[in-house]
Amino acid sequence: MRHTKYVFIIAFVFLAGVTSASEQKCAVNLQLRWFHQFQFAGYYAAKELGYYDEAGMDVNIIEGGLDTDVMKEVVSGKAEYGVQTPSIVVDRSEGNPVVVLAAIFQHSPVALIVNSKSGIENPSQLAGRKIMLGEKNVEIRAMLISEGVLDKIKILPFTGKYDEILEGSIDGATGYVTDISYVKDQNEGSFSYLRPITYGIDFYGDCLFTTEKEIKKDLERVTAFREASLKGWKYAMANPDEIIGLIQSKYDSTLKKEDLLYEYSQMKKLMYPDIVEIGHMNQGRWMHIVGTFQNLGVIRPDFKLDGFLYSDHLNNKWKFERSALLAISLTLLSGIIFILINYVKEKRKEQREEIRHTKELKASEAKFRNIIEFGADGILMGSSEGYIIEANEMSCEIIGKKREDLVGKYVSAIPFTEESLERAPLRFDLLREGKTVVTERDIKRPDGSIVNIEMKTKMMADGNLQSIFRDITEKKENEKKLKIFNKILEQRIEERTKQLQNANNDLESFSYSVSHDLRAPLRHISGFSDITRKNLSSGSLDKASESLRKVEEATEKMEKLIDDLLKLSRTGRMELNIIELDMNRIINELRNEFQQSHEYKKVEWKIQHLPSVPADRALMTVVWENLIDNALKYSSKNDDPKIEIGCDVSADRYEFYIKDNGVGFDPEYTNKLFGVFQRLHLDKEFHGTGIGLATVKRIIDRHGGSVRAEAEVERGATFYFTLPKLQGEK
Amino acid sequence: MKSKFILLVEDDQNDVELTLRALKHGYEGNITVVNDGAEGLDFLFRKGKYADRGPEDPGFIILDKKMPKMDGIELLTAVKKDEILKNIPVIMFSSSNYEKDITDSYKAGVNAYVVKPINIDEYYKAVREIGHFWGEMNEAPSTEHRP
Numbered sequence: 028m029r030h031t032k033y034v035f036i037i038a039f040v041f042l043a044g045v046t047s048a049s050e051q052k053c054a055v056n057l058q059l060r061w062f063h064q065f066q067f068a069g070y071y072a073a074k075e076l077g078y079y080d081e082a083g084m085d086v087n088i089i090e091g092g093l094d095t096d097v098m099k100e101v102v103s104g105k106a107e108y109g110v111q112t113p114s115i116v117v118d119r120s121e122g123n124p125v126v127v128l129a130a131i132f133q134h135s136p137v138a139l140i141v142n143s144k145s146g147i148e149n150p151s152q153l154a155g156r157k158i159m160l161g162e163k164n165v166e167i168r169a170m171l172i173s174e175g176v177l178d179k180i181k182i183l184p185f186t187g188k189y190d191e192i193l194e195g196s197i198d199g200a201t202g203y204v205t206d207i208s209y210v211k212d213q214n215e216g217s218f219s220y221l222r223p224i225t226y227g228i229d230f231y232g233d234c235l236f237t238t239e240k241e242i243k244k245d246l247e248r249v250t251a252f253r254e255a256s257l258k259g260w261k262y263a264m265a266n267p268d269e270i271i272g273l274i275q276s277k278y279d280s281t282l283k284k285e286d287l288l289y290e291y292s293q294m295k296k297l298m299y300p301d302i303v304e305i306g307h308m309n310q311g312r313w314m315h316i317v318g319t320f321q322n323l324g325v326i327r328p329d330f331k332l333d334g335f336l337y338s339d340h341l342n343n344k345w346k347f348e349r350s351a352l353l354a355i356s357l358t359l360l361s362g363i364i365f366i367l368i369n370y371v372k373e374k375r376k377e378q379r380e381e382i383r384h385t386k387e388l389k390a391s392e393a394k395f396r397n398i399i400e401f402g403a404d405g406i407l408m409g410s411s412e413g414y415i416i417e418a419n420e421m422s423c424e425i426i427g428k429k430r431e432d433l434v435g436k437y438v439s440a441i442p443f444t445e446e447s448l449e450r451a452p453l454r455f456d457l458l459r460e461g462k463t464v465v466t467e468r469d470i471k472r473p474d475g476s477i478v479n480i481e482m483k484t485k486m487m488a489d490g491n492l493q494s495i496f497r498d499i500t501e502k503k504e505n506e507k508k509l510k511i512f513n514k515i516l517e518q519r520i521e522e523r524t525k526q527l528q529n530a531n532n533d534l535e536s537f538s539y540s541v542s543h544d545l546r547a548p549l550r551h552i553s554g555f556s557d558i559t560r561k562n563l564s565s566g567s568l569d570k571a572s573e574s575l576r577k578v579e580e581a582t583e584k585m586e587k588l589i590d591d592l593l594k595l596s597r598t599g600r601m602e603l604n605i606i607e608l609d610m611n612r613i614i615n616e617l618r619n620e621f622q623q624s625h626e627y628k629k630v631e632w633k634i635q636h637l638p639s640v641p642a643d644r645a646l647m648t649v650v651w652e653n654l655i656d657n658a659l660k661y662s663s664k665n666d667d668p669k670i671e672i673g674c675d676v677s678a679d680r681y682e683f684y685i686k687d688n689g690v691g692f693d694p695e696y697t698n699k700l701f702g703v704f705q706r707l708h709l710d711k712e713f714h715g716t717g718i719g720l721a722t723v724k725r726i727i728d729r730h731g732g733s734v735r736a737e738a739e740v741e742r743g744a745t746f747y748f749t750l751p752k753l754q755g756e757k
Numbered sequence: 758m759k760s761k762f763i764l765l766v767e768d769d770q771n772d773v774e775l776t777l778r779a780l781k782h783g784y785e786g787n788i789t790v791v792n793d794g795a796e797g798l799d800f801l802f803r804k805g806k807y808a809d810r811g812p813e814d815p816g817f818i819i820l821d822k823k824m825p826k827m828d829g830i831e832l833l834t835a836v837k838k839d840e841i842l843k844n845i846p847v848i849m850f851s852s853s854n855y856e857k858d859i860t861d862s863y864k865a866g867v868n869a870y871v872v873k874p875i876n877i878d879e880y881y882k883a884v885r886e887i888g889h890f891w892g893e894m895n896e897a898p899s900t901e902h903r904p
Contacts, residue, residue, distance in 0.1 A: 543823060543853040546875055550852070551771040553877040558778075577771060693795075696826050706825045709792055711770045 052085040055252065058106035059091040063278035065290040066205065066233065067110065068270045069131065069305070073259025075273055082251035090278075093187055098123060101238060108237050108252060112137065113230045113316050114165045119335050120317075120326040124239040127313075128253045128337045129306030131260060132232020132297045134445060136206075137166045138220035141199040142192050150174035150221055156198035161185040164201050165325060166230055170223040172323045193217060205293035224445065227475060230316050232297055235306070242340050253337065257306045264300040267291040296445075303439045310336060311432065311473050318475075404497045405480070411490035413438045425480065425498050427472030444469040444477070458486040467499070479503040529599045529725075544588055544716070551581035584714075591718035594649065598726050603643045610637035610683070613648055614672060617655055627659050627668075635673035640681050640750050646726045653719040654685045654746050660713055661744065662689030679752050680732070686745040691738040700736055723748070761816030762787035763892065766797040766832065767850075768824040772873070776819070776850075779884035786816065786892060794827030798835055801842055814845060817868075817891040822851035822858055830865050837866035846891050850884075 059067050070088055073079050079086040089106060091097065098118050101109040102125065112135070115125050139158065141147045147156075153176050160167060160182045171177035183197065191197045204220055223230070235256060242249050263270045271287040274280045280287070298305065313332055320326040333339060399406050405422035409415055418426075418433040426433065426441055433440055447468040454464050463485045470478045482496035555577040562571035614634055621627050655670070662668040671686040692700075692707045699705040701724040706717040724734050727748045738744035763780070765788055767773050773790055780788060791797045797820070799805040818836070822829035829849055836842045846868040851858060854872045862870050871887060874880045 539853070539855055543851075543855065543858075546852040546873070547769060547772070550775075550873060550875045550877070550880060553875055554771070554775045554880065557877045581771070693826065699826075708825055709768050709770075 052083060054085045056087050056089055056106035058089045058097050058100040058109040060095060060097045060110050061091045063090050063274055063280045064282055065287045068263035069256055069260025071273055072263040072270050073255045076262060078255035078258045082255040084252060107241050108235065110233050110235060113234060114163050115234060115236050116317055116335060117165055117320060117325055120330040125236050126239055126242055126337055127335060128235045128237060129257060130231035130234050130308045131306060133299055133303055134224060134297045135166055135230045135232045136203040136297055138202060138204050138222045139167050139199050140202045140218050140220060143217060143219040145198060150176050154179040157181040157183055158198055159183050159185045159200035161201055166223045166228055167201050169228045169319060169323050170226045173226055205290045228319055246340060260305045315473055404495050407494045409438055409492040415440065425478060426470055427474060442471045444471050453484060548581040548585040552578050588716050591716045595718050595722045598646055598649060598722055603729060605641050605643055607639050608642045608644055608647060609639045613651055617651055621655060621659060626663060631669045633671040637674050638676060638681060641753050642730055642750060650723050650726050653723050657719060658685050658687035662687040665689055680749045682747055682749045684745055684747045686743065688743040691740050691742050691744045693740050694738060697736055701734060762789055764815035764818045765790045766818065767821045768793045775880060776884050779881040780888050793824040794829060794832040797832050798827060801836060817846040817848060819848050819850050819887060822849055822853055830861055833865045833867055848887050848891060
């Protein structure tokens with residue numbers, strides 16, 4: 028019997044122990060969205076330092092991974108809390124009753140990672156390319172939609188294999204700017220980022236959230252969990268080395284210390300732990316995020332934010348759940364009011380006296396207040412702790428916020444852009460010396476518009492700061508316009524000068540030709556007409572006929588010269604109309620034309636398939652016409668003429684060539700080949716004006732390419748010309 | 758020195774014909790025609806197919822300015838740089854009345870620059886005057902007195 032009694036007692040004690048333990052420590056699951064790393068440092072700290080313990084919780088931190096669906100885990104109740112991006116507001120709009128507790132990152136670390144050698148500098152350049160994009164990654168989608176390229180990109184499921192970007196099998200993938208793991212073992216600068224914030228999508232980063240069910244069940248527990256977590260975050264950001272050691276030892280992270288430190292340093296830039304209270308959220312900012320989603324059609328237009336923010340539920344608690352407490356409070360309050368009224372009556376007497384004395388002073392103060400209140404500049408007063416004490420009407424107008432959203436708030440309520448804060452930080456060292464500090468910054472208003480401001484700040488005797496600022500957006504805009512305008516003007520002048528120079532050169536060529544090349548046929552006409560006359564008078568008709576033929580030839584030559592000169596001058600002046608040009612078509616058309624002529628019937632053509640290139644159709648036709656004409660002409664004395672046309676493509680250019688098996692030329696004189704009126708053959712051997720190749724050179728010059736030729740005497744010639752590839756052409 | 762011959766360097770066959778016609782009436786010496794500057798150079802310096810030509814050098818040279826491969830000024834420069842050949846008078850006979858062509862020729866040491874007239878009578882006259890002046894009135898130093 029004694030035995031049984033003991034057993035009973037032991038069992039009772041054991042059971043009681045278990046019950047009391049479960050009452051003190053309730054088990055809670057926190058689902059992370061990624062592998063253990065510094066991204067979740069605050070929660071590890073809160074657990075390790077016993078903050079959760081103190082709050083009566085035994086928190087189990089569950090590691091995430093590639094396939095983790097945090098939303099599902101939390102909504103299904105498997106985990107009470109989760110860490111996720113602001114995409115949770117989209118989930119809420121779709122009927123998932125989730126509540127955001129805190130925004131850990133004030134700005135999003137999400138970016139699209141691209142190979143820095145790819146030349147991709149903005150989202151629009153992604154058109155026609157392949158990227159890896161997680162299904163839940165709404166911010167990158169928002170950026171791509173807002174830049175109008177989403178439907179032009181091939182989206183592949185996210186695999187986390189960033190190597191493929193460097194190998195070139197994909198062009199980009201989503202990632203965190205804080206994460207170094209994919210940069211590992213790569214040269215610094217292998218990757219570059221496209222950040223949604225650059226394109227007006229400025230979201231919070233990681234958020235801590237729970238469900239409405241959890242809040243209804245135990246709001247106190249939620250509050251305690253939130254506070255313990257944020258306390259943990261505060262500690263983690265102040266003691267990164269300690270938490271990094273913890274992540275490595277207790278959470279089996281394979282990341283190196285320097286990787287985690289890098290992550291910490293990047294996170295600091297997104298959290299501002301020294302300025303903004305960790306976890307801080309602003310309803311306006313969430314409305315902006317929702318607005319962005321609504322604009323992109325991700326969230327339905329009538330969605331309301333009510334109940335999504337943790338603070339919404341705090342109000343409810345005081346209004347409804349504590350009605351009993353309210354009753355007690357009311358009783359107490361009426362007592363206090365009674366005492367107060369008496370006190371006020373006494374006080375009023377004194378004040379009436381005081382008021383009389385200060386009336387004048389107040390009138391004067393009111394006058395100044397008016398000046399400040401309705402001044403043309405924004406005027407802000409800030410406390411030394413960083414809170415806004417005063418904001419005049421113009422401040423509110425410039426910043427785009429109501430006075431109650433500024434006064435009493437922390438200075439981060441002024442939505443300076445991250446970039447301008449970094450570019451123009453407030454120089455406290457100068458302020459402390461009593462100097463006026465002038466900074467130019469940008470404000471991103473709640474409606475999304477950006478205002479450039481010039482701000483003069485001075486520290487008052489009591490340590491408070493006074494800033495006077497004005498909207499200089501228009502001025503900046505004008506400066507920018509002026510700069511662009513100047514640049515365009517310079518470019519135009521340069522272009523015109525070049526055109527003028529070419530025109531001058533044309534004129535020079537013309538005057539030279541008039542003084543030289545056009546005179547020769549005239550002289551021959553005169554000379555052989557005279558000879559004809561003499562032949563006729565002496566009765567030698569055959570000789571007269573021969574001389575007349577020379578007169579005819581001279582006129583033909585003259586006509587050809589005039590034609591060619593006009594063509595040359597036109598090629599210099601004609602506006603380039605660059606299109607995707609099919610070279611095969613041009614060659615075929617020209618070949619058909621040349622083949623009409625009987626003398627070229629026996630030519631053997633060997634034509635490769637040619638690429639399409641960006642060029643002017645009319646001018647490129649002139650180029651090929653001249654080159655083919657040359658090749659045919661100089662191989663016409665060969666019994667077995669052959670013409671070969673082809674193209675070599677390299678990384679940055681196309682090199683076309685035309686090869687013949689004609690008489691060729693002495694390579695010693697190659698330098699004269701492309702000059703106006705320069706010829707390497709006697710007219711009696713091959714007719715020509717010496718303008719054709721000069722025309723070819725000018726056209727290719729205008730396309731940004733170059734010309735060259737290779738030949739040997741009696742062993743044929745090859746003419747080459749290059750055309751540059753346009754940027755981004757593959 | 759009537760035995761001395763003229764070297765005519767001219768690529769244009771029509772001009773060769775007209776020049777020869779003109780000279781027939783005023784000049785009795787022989788005329789050798791070469792078709793461009795490069796051939797002229799071979800002739801004067803006894804190279805290529807002219808390696809074995811006789812010892813005599815032309816009494817004067819009528820040189821066209823614009824020719825394929827090597828033009829008149831290049832040939833002129835080569836001649837005037839040569840210690841022996843530089844004494845042979847060179848007359849540039851060109852279609853061009855372009856200022857630069859004329860000054861370039863004189864800078865290179867031409868003895869006279871004559872623009873080819875368009876009118877055929879004037880052309881004949883110009884050629885005959887060249888032949889008369891340089892062939893008969895103005896004798897070049899004899900090659901026998903070479904230094």
